[in-house]
Amino acid sequence: xxxxxxxxxxxxxxxxxxxxxxxxxxxxxxxxxxxxxxxxxxxxxxxxxxxxxxxxxxxxxxxxxxxxxxxxxxxxxxxxxxxxxxxxxxxxxxxxxxxxxxxxxxxxxxxxxxxxxxxxxxxxxxxxx
Amino acid sequence: xxxxxxxxxxxxxxxxxxxxxxxxxxxxxxxxxxxxxxxxxxxxxxxxxxxxxxxxxxxxxxxxxxxxxxxxxxxxxxxxxxxxxxxxxxxxxxxxxxxxxxxxxxxxxxxxxxxxxxxxxxxxxxxxxxxxxxxxxxxxxxxxxxxxxxxxxxxxxxxxxxxxxxxxxxxxxxxxxxxxxxxxxxxxxxxxxxxxxxxxxxxxxxxxxxxxxxxxxxxxxxxxxxxxxxxxxxxxxxxxxxxxxxxxxxxxxxxxxxxxxxxxxxxxxxxxxxxxxxxxxxxxxxxxx
Numbered sequence: 001x002x003x004x005x006x007x008x009x010x011x012x013x014x015x016x017x018x019x020x021x022x023x024x025x026x027x028x029x030x031x032x033x034x035x036x037x038x039x040x041x042x043x044x045x046x047x048x049x050x051x052x053x054x055x056x057x058x059x060x061x062x063x064x065x066x067x068x069x070x071x072x073x074x075x076x077x078x079x080x081x082x083x084x085x086x087x088x089x090x091x092x093x094x095x096x097x098x099x100x101x102x103x104x105x106x107x108x109x110x111x112x113x114x115x116x117x118x119x120x121x122x123x124x125x126x127x128x129x
Numbered sequence: 130x131x132x133x134x135x136x137x138x139x140x141x142x143x144x145x146x147x148x149x150x151x152x153x154x155x156x157x158x159x160x161x162x163x164x165x166x167x168x169x170x171x172x173x174x175x176x177x178x179x180x181x182x183x184x185x186x187x188x189x190x191x192x193x194x195x196x197x198x199x200x201x202x203x204x205x206x207x208x209x210x211x212x213x214x215x216x217x218x219x220x221x222x223x224x225x226x227x228x229x230x231x232x233x234x235x236x237x238x239x240x241x242x243x244x245x246x247x248x249x250x251x252x253x254x255x256x257x258x259x260x261x262x263x264x265x266x267x268x269x270x271x272x273x274x275x276x277x278x279x280x281x282x283x284x285x286x287x288x289x290x291x292x293x294x295x296x297x298x299x300x301x302x303x304x305x306x307x308x309x310x311x312x313x314x315x316x317x318x319x320x321x322x323x324x325x326x327x328x329x330x331x332x333x334x335x336x337x338x339x340x341x342x343x344x345x346x347x348x349x350x351x352x353x354x355x356x357x358x359x360x361x362x363x364x365x366x367x368x369x370x371x372x373x374x375x376x377x378x379x380x381x382x383x384x385x386x387x388x389x390x391x392x393x394x395x396x397x398x399x400x401x402x403x404x405x406x407x408x409x410x411x412x413x414x415x416x417x418x
Contacts, residue, residue, distance in 0.1 A: 086410070088400065088404060088410045088411075089396070089397065089400050089410075089411070089413070090397050090398075090400050090401045090404065091397060092391065092393040092394050092396075092397045093393075094397075095393040095396045095397050095400075096393040099346055099347065099350065099392075099393065099396075102346075102415060103415065104414065104415060105412070105413075105414045105415070106412060106413050106414070106415075107412045108409075108410040108411065108412045110409065110410065111409065111410065111412050112412065
């Protein structure tokens, strides 16, 4: 029997977060929600989701800081992360951070439809199985 | 008187039986005629033949085999069937063959004398004159018997058509057209397959296992971004990449050869360059390590 995979959605924009959660539920995933980086880190380290979908620009704690914290954990250093952001990767520091913390994808929100993002999630989880 | 009455009765019965036989025969004959018209026709013709042989002489022709189309200079086979001649004795019949165009012009004519004893079947071949124009023609056969043109004539139509490389013109055009279409289709299919193969080969991830581990991720990231952009904007993706300071690539394949400056700076400038061309931000992916 196929076990339900848990996906943590860390996104401050409520409408987008809810849309992602809805489509993940339809696809029979178990979505968890966090509205900023701090909540995301806490939830990730507590629930150990199978994949994290992470925004970068968020209040309280930004996505890159949250990713650094998650990667410092023994479980978190290997969890697959997809960055879904509107922040253009044209700054050296951002690129160095991204490369250092190894997300699977760096996706620009405006470029991607939700079902394409879900396709990528499914592919990553299939590869892990 | 009584004997006479008996004779009359017997005679009447005989007549009735005869009438009955005639009626039965008539019924059977009409049935037989419906089922075997040719045979009945011959019988009737043979009966009449004793009265006037020329009135009932028959000639029938058909195209021998499946030939309905011939080329100028080729032979046209005609199957001839003569019947009801001679009344049982051998007679000479003059058979005249002619080829008539659709406008009524006789383009060829020949004749021969054939000995017939009641019936004769044979195949006559006529060479179509060289230079005859294409079109529908009629092969007409008439018989002359005892110096008189017998009312029996027969004809069938056929087509004369020039040949190109041993194939009839219309077939040549048809098969040629089909061959051209198939060739075009195969060429287009081959072109698509070659393009797809070239594209697949061109866009296949380049292996950088020879690059030191700490910088390999940048080589892969830059290489995959260039390949991804080639898919979207074509070869100009390479032109943009070539202009990035510190990035040396193979001008044909897009393979990253060297990074002569800070790798993150190269990535940032490459992404900026593509964003200017595309007018939108650039996503990228990392390879699974």
